[in-house]
Amino acid sequence: MSEHETTAEPGGEPTRRDFLFLTTGMAAVVGGATVAWPFIDQMRPDASTLALASVEVDVSSLSEGMSLTVQWRGRPVFIRNRTEEEVEAAQAVELAELKDPVARNENIPNAEATDLNRSAGEGMENWIVMIGSCTHLGCVPLGQAGDYNGWFCPCHGSHYDTAGRIRRGPAPENLPVPPFEFISDSMIRIG
Amino acid sequence: MSGDHSTYVPSSGVGKWVDSRLPLPRLMHDSFVSYPVPRNLNYAYTFGGILMVMLVVQILTGVVLAMHYAASTQMAFDSVEKIMRDVNSGWLLRYMHANGASFFFIAVYIHIFRGLYYGSYKAPREILWILGVVILLLMMATAFMGYVLPWGQMSFWGATVITGFFTAFPVIGEPLQQLLLGGFAVDNPTLNRFFSLHYLLPFMIAGVVILHVWALHVTGQTNPTGVDVKTKTDTVAFTPYATLKDALAMVVFFVFFAYFIFYIPNYLGHADNYIQANPLVTPSHIVPEWYFLPFYAILRAITFNIGPIDSKLGGVLAMFGSIAVLFFLPWLDTSRVRSAVYRPWYKVFFWVFAINAVFLGWLGSRPAEGWYVTASQLSTLYYFAFFLIIMPLLGMIETPRRVPNSISEAVLSRKNGGSGQPAAAVSAPEDRA
Ligand code: HEM
Ligand code: FES
Numbered sequence: 001m002s003e004h005e006t007t008a009e010p011g012g013e014p015t016r017r018d019f020l021f022l023t024t025g026m027a028a029v030v031g032g033a034t035v036a037w038p039f040i041d042q043m044r045p046d047a048s049t050l051a052l053a054s055v056e057v058d059v060s061s062l063s064e065g066m067s068l069t070v071q072w073r074g075r076p077v078f079i080r081n082r083t084e085e086e087v088e089a090a091q092a093v094e095l096a097e098l099k100d101p102v103a104r105n106e107n108i109p110n111a112e113a114t115d116l117n118r119s120a121g122e123g124m125e126n127w128i129v130m131i132g133s134c135t136h137l138g139c140v141p142l143g144q145a146g147d148y149n150g151w152f153c154p155c156h157g158s159h160y161d162t163a164g165r166i167r168r169g170p171a172p173e174n175l176p177v178p179p180f181e182f183i184s185d186s187m188i189r190i191g
Numbered sequence: 192m193s194g195d196h197s198t199y200v201p202s203s204g205v206g207k208w209v210d211s212r213l214p215l216p217r218l219m220h221d222s223f224v225s226y227p228v229p230r231n232l233n234y235a236y237t238f239g240g241i242l243m244v245m246l247v248v249q250i251l252t253g254v255v256l257a258m259h260y261a262a263s264t265q266m267a268f269d270s271v272e273k274i275m276r277d278v279n280s281g282w283l284l285r286y287m288h289a290n291g292a293s294f295f296f297i298a299v300y301i302h303i304f305r306g307l308y309y310g311s312y313k314a315p316r317e318i319l320w321i322l323g324v325v326i327l328l329l330m331m332a333t334a335f336m337g338y339v340l341p342w343g344q345m346s347f348w349g350a351t352v353i354t355g356f357f358t359a360f361p362v363i364g365e366p367l368q369q370l371l372l373g374g375f376a377v378d379n380p381t382l383n384r385f386f387s388l389h390y391l392l393p394f395m396i397a398g399v400v401i402l403h404v405w406a407l408h409v410t411g412q413t414n415p416t417g418v419d420v421k422t423k424t425d426t427v428a429f430t431p432y433a434t435l436k437d438a439l440a441m442v443v444f445f446v447f448f449a450y451f452i453f454y455i456p457n458y459l460g461h462a463d464n465y466i467q468a469n470p471l472v473t474p475s476h477i478v479p480e481w482y483f484l485p486f487y488a489i490l491r492a493i494t495f496n497i498g499p500i501d502s503k504l505g506g507v508l509a510m511f512g513s514i515a516v517l518f519f520l521p522w523l524d525t526s527r528v529r530s531a532v533y534r535p536w537y538k539v540f541f542w543v544f545a546i547n548a549v550f551l552g553w554l555g556s557r558p559a560e561g562w563y564v565t566a567s568q569l570s571t572l573y574y575f576a577f578f579l580i581i582m583p584l585l586g587m588i589e590t591p592r593r594v595p596n597s598i599s600e601a602v603l604s605r606k607n608g609g610s611g612q613p614a615a616a617v618s619a620p621e622d623r624a
Contacts, residue, residue: 040370043384049374069471074376076471133376136503137355139348139473154475155352156491156559170494172503 049073054191056183059127067143069132072190076132076140077178078151078164079188086149086162087125090115098174099166105177113174118163120182129180129188130164136171151175198225222408227426228433229414231602235309236412237440238302243400244441245295250393252288253337260340262386264379267342268467286456292334293459294448296482299327308541310529311413317521319406324517326399331483331514333392336385338480339377343464348477350377350385356490359504376470416601417530418594425598476558484555485548489513489574491559492567509571516578523578525586533592537585544577 057070059079067080082090095101095112102110103117111117120127132140132151139155146152147168148161158169165174180190199220201207210217259278261270274281303323306312312320335353339346354371358364373380411420420426427433451458459481463474479487493506500508516523531538551570557563595601 043370043373045369045372045374046380049378049380071470074374074378074470137352138358138376139352139477140471153473155473155477170502172501 054189057188057190058186059188060186064126069143070190072131072178077190078128078130078132078143078175080128080143080162082126082128082162084126087115087119090161090163091125093161093165097167099168100173102174103177104174106179107177107181113163113165115163118165118174118177120180124182127182128162128164129190130175130177132175134158134171135166135173135175136169141175197221222404222429223434224428224430226408226429227420227423228412228429229420229425229598230427230432231414231416231598232412232433232436233415234436234440235301235305236414237437238298238305239407240437241298241441241444242295242302245291245298246393246396246400248291249288249295250397252284252291253390253393255284256288257390260386262340262383264342264382264468267340267382271341283452286452289460290448290451290456292337293480293482294444294451295330296334298444299330300482303327304545307544308531309413309415310417310524310526310531312520313524313529314521315410316406316413319403319410320521321518322399322403322406324514326396326403327517328514329392329396329399333389333396334480334482336389336392339382339385340389341464342382342468344466344468344472344474345461345464345477347377347468347470348473349479350381352477353479354381356507356510359501359507361504378470413529414598415530415532416595416598417528417533418596418598418601421597422599478556481552481556484553485551485574486510486513486555488551488555488567489571491555492564492571494559494564494568509575513571513574516575520578520582523582525583526589526591527586528591528594530594533594534585534589535592536589540577540581540585544573547573547577 053073055070055072057068057079059068059081062068062079062081064081065083065086067078069076069078071077091114093115095114098113101113103113105111105117108117116122116125118128118130119125120129134141134153134155136153136156136158139153141151141153141158141160143151146159148159150162150164150167151160152158153160153169153171156170158171159167160171160175161167163174164177166172178190180188183189197217197220199210199214199217201210201216206216209215256274259270259274259281261267271285274285276282278284306320306323335349339350354368354377357368357371360367369375371381372378373384414420461478461480466474478484487510490506490510493509494502495505496502497505526534526537528534531541547570551567551574554563554567554570559567595604
């Protein structure tokens with residue numbers, strides 16, 4: 001183990017110095033790791049950042065075809081009340097045509113990226129709520145724009161459809177749907 | 192040649208007293224006065240000294256800017272405007288610091304290309320070279336975080352895009368990004384930690400610079416011939432010869448620097464950074480500072496999936512790889528001739544590489560569409576091929592020109608009118624220890 005004259009002879013009895021070397025060595029390793037942890041831990045999102053984890057939004061003013069952007073956890077969240085034609089067009093898309101076939105909807109994990117699974121659900125298909133942070137490198141896409149009249153990210157040219165699914169460009173995934181629910185007819189709670 | 196015999200003789204009683212207790216003056220004398228340097232160093236060799244001065248410029252201006260700057264999202268933008276308008280001479284200090292970063296990079300890139308041309312990375316200078324690449328990485332981190340501090344639109348979105356790189360890594364990507372940001376997006380915690388690190392890193396650079404110079408003084412400098420120093424006639428004393436040459440180059444460099452500070456202080460910046468950061472609106476065209484553009488072009492060149500690696504991760508890996516490859520340079524170059532002066536083919540590939548690097552930078556400033564994408568891909572290909580294919584192969588197949596026997600011989604033959612007739616054939620490279 002150690003090349004010092006800690007052991008009297010090879011295979012001989014361990015000396016007191018061997019014992020001290022081992023115990024202090026262990027103490028240094030465990031102690032070092034323990035002390036290092038708070039230095040790393042402090043970097044993580046703090047309590048006040050996590051406390052902002054839920055916002056309530058009044059969407060009563062949002063008539064068909066309109067959208068708004070709110071801030072949640074420092075990031076923009078798009079809320080869009082889609083027109084019937086938009087919903088129909090989005091529903092008509094085959095799964096095979098999609099670059100990312102996963103719904104990316106935190107409310108229904110692992111679902112397929114059908115239009116229904118991306119929306120607020122049965123009877124609320126017109127509502128789309130999702131994080132407006134491009135899954136490429138995080139720019140904010142522009143609404144009512146792009147080849148699919150959904151969203152277009154100007155940074156490196158990603159096109160999303162009206163259900164926020166990536167259709168063309170470098171972004172790898174659909175825009176994520178955050179945990180949200182309608183707490184009344186016109187109030188949404190995000191987070 | 193590492194000043195084994197000190198010539199320092201303390202002249203005063205105090206000097207002798209200090210010398211026998213902490214021989215710091217002796218170290219300085221041996222390192223910067225009597226230190227022998229090859230007699231044929233040209234102006235490409237003056238950028239090391241310029242870099243040291245630029246580091247001092249950045250630290251001095253930075254420390255005084257920090258006396259007026261407030262690292263909070265509510266105040267950062269206004270505090271920088273206050274530096275520009277209200278603080279006495281604040282505009283000058285900020286312009287020195289902002290343009291100083293650019294000139295720091297101009298100097299470091301010339302310094303690196305000098306190394307590539309004269310083979311400075313080859314044995315026995317591998318550690319010296321690797322320490323240099325470490326300094327480059329630290330400089331990049333420092334400048335990136337510094338650019339976030341004024342909290343303009345480019346600060347914010349540059350930081351968003353660059354920290355977004357980390358989300359490319361599967362599984363650990365997102366937690367890692369949150370760890371860096373201290374939240375789910377670039378925000379106050381991010382600004383605070385970037386300020387703290389922006390203050391710290393330059394001092395770490397200073398530490399690595401000391402190691403870099405230490406390693407340099409163990410192996411000695413290269414020189415344009417690439418031939419090792421053999422006798423005393425090959426060298427001159429650092430002071431006054433190198434000192435004065437460095438000083439003259441520095442003055443010329445500072446004339447350019449001053450021209451930028453006083454006449455076109457925002458030329459290298461971006462107008463969008465005078466708009467306060469807005470997390471809800473992305474500027475239509477995000478570009479990093481000019482010194483990152485070649486790497487940005489490499490990032491965006493990977494638009495296709497490579498096996499299991501998707502295009503996003505591929506771009507990030509290519510970008511990091513473009514710098515990481517520099518670490519392996521000493522072992523990628525197989526040629527036994529050090530200097531490009533005696534390598535007719537390497538010289539050509541080198542200049543194509545240099546032009547290609549500038550071209551990549553230009554491409555990085557263009558939107559990623561149309562033929563720019565194809566051009567970026569071809570340029571990226573050459574960038575990597577230069578290091579990974581050309582360098583190893585060329586060393587084996589190229590016939591170098593005759594290398595002079597010694598520095599003195601090269602210098603004298605040039606004085607006697609050109610081509611030079613080295614007495615013997617190619618100096619046996621294997622004789623070099
Ligand atoms: C390696 C050396 C350094 C480099 C390359 C560097 C680079 C930069 C850059 C690019 C900016 C943004 C400039 C702008 O557009 O406004 C900046 C800002 C700043 N830096 Fe540094 N810096 C260095 C050292 C330092 C040091 C040692 C300090 C000491 C605290 C410092 C303090 C600041 C402050 C307070 C700002 C914000 C004010 C402003 O934006 O002008 N810097 N730095
Ligand atoms: S960040 Fe949206 S396309 Fe790159």
